[in-house]
Amino acid sequence: MRPRPSHYARAFIDSLHAGTPYESAQTGLLKALAKNGDAHRLPQVAHEIEKIETAAHGGHMVQIEFARTPDPAHEKRLLSALGDTDHVEARMNPALIAGTRITFDDALELDLSFAGKMRALFHY
Amino acid sequence: MSYEVIEKLKREIAGFKDDPQFHAIGTVVEVGDGIARISGLTKAVSQELLSIQTKVGDIPAIAFSLEEEFIGAIILAPVSGVRVGDRVSGSGRVLSIPVGDEILGRVVTSLGAPADGKGTIGTADTTKQYPLERAAPDVVSRESVSVPLHTGIKAVDAMIPIGRGQRELIIGDRGTGKTAVALDAILNQLNDTGRPQVYCVYVAIGQKQSKVAQIVRKLADAGAMAYTTVVSAPAGSPAPLLYLAPFAGAAIAEYFMDQGKDVLVVYDDLSKHADAYREMSLLLRRSPGREAYPGDIFYLHSRLLERAARLDKAHGGGSMTALPIIETKLGDVAAYIPTNVISITDGQIYLESSLFNQGIRPAVNVGLSVSRVGSSAQTKAMKKVAGKLRLELAQFRELAAFVQFASDLDEGTRQKIARGELLTELLKQPDGAPQGYFYTVPVLYAALNGYLSDVPKDELLAFQDRLVEYLESRHRADVIEPIEKTGNLDEIAEAALKAALEQFKKL
Numbered sequence: 221m222r223p224r225p226s227h228y229a230r231a232f233i234d235s236l237h238a239g240t241p242y243e244s245a246q247t248g249l250l251k252a253l254a255k256n257g258d259a260h261r262l263p264q265v266a267h268e269i270e271k272i273e274t275a276a277h278g279g280h281m282v283q284i285e286f287a288r289t290p291d292p293a294h295e296k297r298l299l300s301a302l303g304d305t306d307h308v309e310a311r312m313n314p315a316l317i318a319g320t321r322i323t324f325d326d327a328l329e330l331d332l333s334f335a336g337k338m339r340a341l342f343h344y
Numbered sequence: 345m346s347y348e349v350i351e352k353l354k355r356e357i358a359g360f361k362d363d364p365q366f367h368a369i370g371t372v373v374e375v376g377d378g379i380a381r382i383s384g385l386t387k388a389v390s391q392e393l394l395s396i397q398t399k400v401g402d403i404p405a406i407a408f409s410l411e412e413e414f415i416g417a418i419i420l421a422p423v424s425g426v427r428v429g430d431r432v433s434g435s436g437r438v439l440s441i442p443v444g445d446e447i448l449g450r451v452v453t454s455l456g457a458p459a460d461g462k463g464t465i466g467t468a469d470t471t472k473q474y475p476l477e478r479a480a481p482d483v484v485s486r487e488s489v490s491v492p493l494h495t496g497i498k499a500v501d502a503m504i505p506i507g508r509g510q511r512e513l514i515i516g517d518r519g520t521g522k523t524a525v526a527l528d529a530i531l532n533q534l535n536d537t538g539r540p541q542v543y544c545v546y547v548a549i550g551q552k553q554s555k556v557a558q559i560v561r562k563l564a565d566a567g568a569m570a571y572t573t574v575v576s577a578p579a580g581s582p583a584p585l586l587y588l589a590p591f592a593g594a595a596i597a598e599y600f601m602d603q604g605k606d607v608l609v610v611y612d613d614l615s616k617h618a619d620a621y622r623e624m625s626l627l628l629r630r631s632p633g634r635e636a637y638p639g640d641i642f643y644l645h646s647r648l649l650e651r652a653a654r655l656d657k658a659h660g661g662g663s664m665t666a667l668p669i670i671e672t673k674l675g676d677v678a679a680y681i682p683t684n685v686i687s688i689t690d691g692q693i694y695l696e697s698s699l700f701n702q703g704i705r706p707a708v709n710v711g712l713s714v715s716r717v718g719s720s721a722q723t724k725a726m727k728k729v730a731g732k733l734r735l736e737l738a739q740f741r742e743l744a745a746f747v748q749f750a751s752d753l754d755e756g757t758r759q760k761i762a763r764g765e766l767l768t769e770l771l772k773q774p775d776g777a778p779q780g781y782f783y784t785v786p787v788l789y790a791a792l793n794g795y796l797s798d799v800p801k802d803e804l805l806a807f808q809d810r811l812v813e814y815l816e817s818r819h820r821a822d823v824i825e826p827i828e829k830t831g832n833l834d835e836i837a838e839a840a841l842k843a844a845l846e847q848f849k850k851l
Contacts, residue, residue, distance in 0.1 A: 224373075226413070264373075327384045329369045329431075339395075339402065341356060 225261050228253065229268030270307055271325070279305030283323040287316040287333060370415065370432040372396060378582040379627045380405060382415040382432050391477050393435045400425035404455075405432070406439055406584070409628045416628040418584035420455060441592055443599040444471035448543065451560055451574040452596075454588040459576050460560070474599050476591040480650035487656040489690075491539060492721045492831075493608060493665050496532025496778020497525060499708045499771040502730040502788060503737075504693055507721025508542070508606050509654025509663040513685055515670045515677060516695030520707050522669045524775045525693060526610040527559065528706075529667060531566050532778035533608065538828055542665075543600045544572040545609040547593035550586050550616035553578045562776065583627075586620035594651045594664075601655065601662035609652070613669035614645060618681045635680045645681075646688050677712075691715035705772060710734075711741055723831035726781055729788040733767065736792070740764020767791060769804045782828040783812045786841055789833070795845045811848060819844045 232249045236242065253259045271281050282302055290298075295310065298320075302308055313321070316333035323329045331340075370384030380396065385407070388394070394405045394417055403426055409416030419426060420439075441456030444466040451460035458465050465471070489507030506512045506529075514522045526546070533542040546563075548556045556576050563569045573596055577589035590611045597607040611617070618641060625638035633639050645668075652666035668689065670682050675697060677686070686692055691714045700707035722730065739760050746753060746761070753761070770791050773779065779787075787808050790796055799807045815823055822840040827833055833841070 224413070323369065326371055327368060327386065328366050329433075330364060330366050332364050339397075 223256060223258070225264035225268045228258070228261075228265045229272055232265075232269060233272050274305070274307040275325075277305045279303060279307060281325050282306050282308045283326075284308065284310045285313040285316060285321045285323075285333075286310070287314060287318045287320070288312070290320075367433055370394075370434075372426060372428055372430040372432060373414065375419075375426045375428060377627050378419050378584055379624070380417045380419055380426055380432075382407075382417055383413065385415055385432060385434055388415055388434050389438075391438045393437055393439050395433050395435060396426050397431045397433070398425045398427065404439075407434075408624070409630065418587070418624060419582070420584055420588075438475050438477060439588070440473040440475045441595055442466065442471040443474045443596050446470060447573050447596060447599075448571060449569045449573070451556075451576055452592070454575065454577045454581075454585045454592045456592060472599065474595040476588060476595050477647075478595070478598065478651065480647065481653045481655060481659070485653075485655055485659040487654045487661075489654055489717045489721050491606070491654075491663070492718070492723055492726075492781075493529070493542060493606075494532055494536045494781045495525070495529040496535060496780065497528055497706055497708075498773055498779060498784045498788070499706060499710060500525070500693060501781050501784055502726060502771075503710050503734050504691065504708070504713045504715040505718035505722040505726065505730075506665065506667075506691075506715060507654075507718045508665050509652065510691070510715070510717055510721075511649050511652045511666040511668065511689040512715060512718070513668050513670060513689040513692040514695070515672060515682060515686070515692050516707070517672050517675055517697045520695040520697055520700045521705060521775070522671070522695055523559070523612055525695070525706055525708075526612060526667050526669060527562065528776065528778045529608060530563065530572060530610065531568050531776060532780070533571065534566065534568060535778060535780040537780075538831070540606055541571060542606045542608050543597075544568070545575065545593045545597045545607065546572060547575040547577075547590050547609065547611050549577055549589045549611065549613060550579045550581075550620065551576075551612065553580070566776070583620040583623040586617060587624055590614070590617055590648055594648060597664045598651065601653075601664045602660060604655075604660035604662045606663045606665070608665045608667065611648075611666065611668040613671050614685060615669075615671040615681055618644070637680060641681070642684050642688075645685055649685075649688050690717045703772075704768060705774070708771075710737055723781065723827075725785045725827045725831055725833035728833050729785055729792060732792050733788055736760075736763055737767055740767070762797075765801065766796060766799075766804065769801050770796070770808065772805065779812075780828075782824050783815070785827055785833060786815055786823060786845075787811060789838075789841060790845050793842075793845075795849060811845075814848050814851075815844060 228249060232245055235245050253262060274281055299308060316335045319333035321329060321331045321333045321336060368385055368387055370382040372380050373383050374381035388407045390407060390410055392407045394407055396403045396405055404420045405417040407415050408418050446466035450458060450465055453459050489509045491508040493506045493508045494501050495506060514525050516522050530544045533544060556578060560574055563572055575589050575593045577586045593609050597609040600607045618637060621644055622637050626632060630638045649666055649668060652664045654663040655661055668685055670685050672682055694709045694712040695707045696709045699709060743757060743761050823837060823844055826837040
């Protein structure tokens with residue numbers, strides 16, 4: 221069976237916990253990815269490592285997407301509502317047309333965007 | 345048209361509630377060959393309709409394999425712009441298609457979209473959503489098969505009778521006339537008066553577009569499209585659409601059956617359907633079994649064909665008759681898919697290449713063909729002639745090997761062979777010319793009672809046509825109508841038929 225990004229991430233974290241020095245584990249991971257022809261999946265593996273680490277510290281992976289540059293005060297207020305252990309990633313997504321979309325752990329979303337409302341109107 | 349669209353939008357906009365809620369989502373992690381693997385969506389149910397948000401718009405998919413970490417989904421779009429990383433949302437409902445009375449006369453895709461260029465089918469007010477996957481009627485709501493479904497094919501109506509609610513397999517090699525038998529059954533529903541109209545659904549699975557177009561033209565020219573719907577998943581469609589086509593046909597048929605109507609649904613053919621399912625299953629990395637088909641291939645066809653039923657009065661009294669078609673390779677009926685479907689259905693019409701090549705068309709092998717429940721639905725008139733016909737043909741088959749030595753045989757054997765040859769010739773029938781059973785009964789009666797013994801073999805079919813024409817023009821009231829109205833050849837009608845045949849012989 222071909223390893224998935226989550227498998228690489230779990231193996232990397234487990235080897236760190238087993239006492240492998242960070243530099244060696246990093247090199248080992250890159251070599252394993254190259255050997256299996258999965259070098260292009262490095263960003264996904266990194267994302268999975270972040271997910272595992274964040275979950276281990278009791279936090280959530282939170283992605284906040286804005287349709288346009290948000291008002292700094294608004295952004296600050298939004299970020300302050302999240303916990304210290306959460307891994308927050310804010311980014312711009314013009315495809316939302318207007319509003320904000322918040323995704324938790326790649327599994328749950330709160331869509332407050334105009335595009336989301338249009339989708340809800342015509343698809344559900 | 346635009347007025348209806350605007351009104352629909354107005355209703356949707358007025359009823360829209362801006363109530364943001366958390367939704368479960370997933371992400372495409374792998375895509376190819378019409379299959380997507382999705383992470384997330386942990387609460388998705390099997391067969392749930394999903395929506396993949398791509399750059400080219402939302403693309404529907406169905407959750408097919410629910411695994412520990414991923415969902416294997418089939419993408420329902422011919423050309424998909426799905427990419428890794430695309431967001432996927434669930435809908436909480438299973439795939440369904442819009443059905444309504446307006447679907448008659450139309451050609452639709454596996455998803456219920458029009459495929460004949462005649463515009464949208466019905467409106468939201470006139471159509472209902474019917475799920476493609478639905479549990480078959482239970483035992484309590486079913487009734488025994490008791491009403492005949494005449495195919496217009498003499499050999500079938502006489503010796504392999506089909507009843508409304510039955511599942512009768514049409515099986516044979518490539519080019520043996522399987523589709524022609526099914527189409528004749530559809531065309532004959534124009535002739536089958538005296539019983540409620542049978543609505544028809546023809547499901548073309550993996551066929552050439554040109555063949556589907558020919559079939560639609562043939563049905564339209566005969567006036568049969570008025571009560572027929574064609575579901576088309578042509579050969580160029582992705583495997584998921586081929587897989588869904590028969591289920592769409594069953595959903596359309598169920599809509600009419602639920603209204604207490606009788607429906608005939610033809611699945612042409614389930615061999616290609618099994619191949620499409622095998623393709624999908626292999627792409628979804630399910631374990632291959634015999635002939636690389638997945639383990640649930642039997643369940644695939646059994647759950648489809650179990651939906652054919654005759655409902656009792658309390659459930660509307662409708663019926664769905666299924667005519668699945670299976671293509672064999674070199675006449676091998678013992679292959680995996682043929683044996684599966686043979687065991688599921690209530691009988692089979694076996695078409696043989698050698699008979700077809702001998703010019704016996706329809707090439708029905710009456711020895712290997714069987715109908716397990718249809719005889720209880722056969723009309724009394726047909727039963728009266730069919731019993732003798734079956735016996736004479738069985739005797740002929742036993743003696744057929746001696747045909748070449750006919751001159752060395754005794755008189756009795758020679759007569760039996762001659763009678764068998766006459767009956768075989770009489771059961772020949774061209775494509776697209778189904779014959780009402782009320783004509784078949786007098787013709788077979790004449791043959792079995794020696795009225796055709798002196799007719800040369802090559803003139804038999806012309807003689808038969810003249811006889812039918814004669815009975816229709818001069819004896820409609822005393823011979824044809826009693827059979828047509830009562831389904832019986834009683835003593836009075838039989839005496840009238842005898843007299844008519846005597847008269848005809850003198851002409």
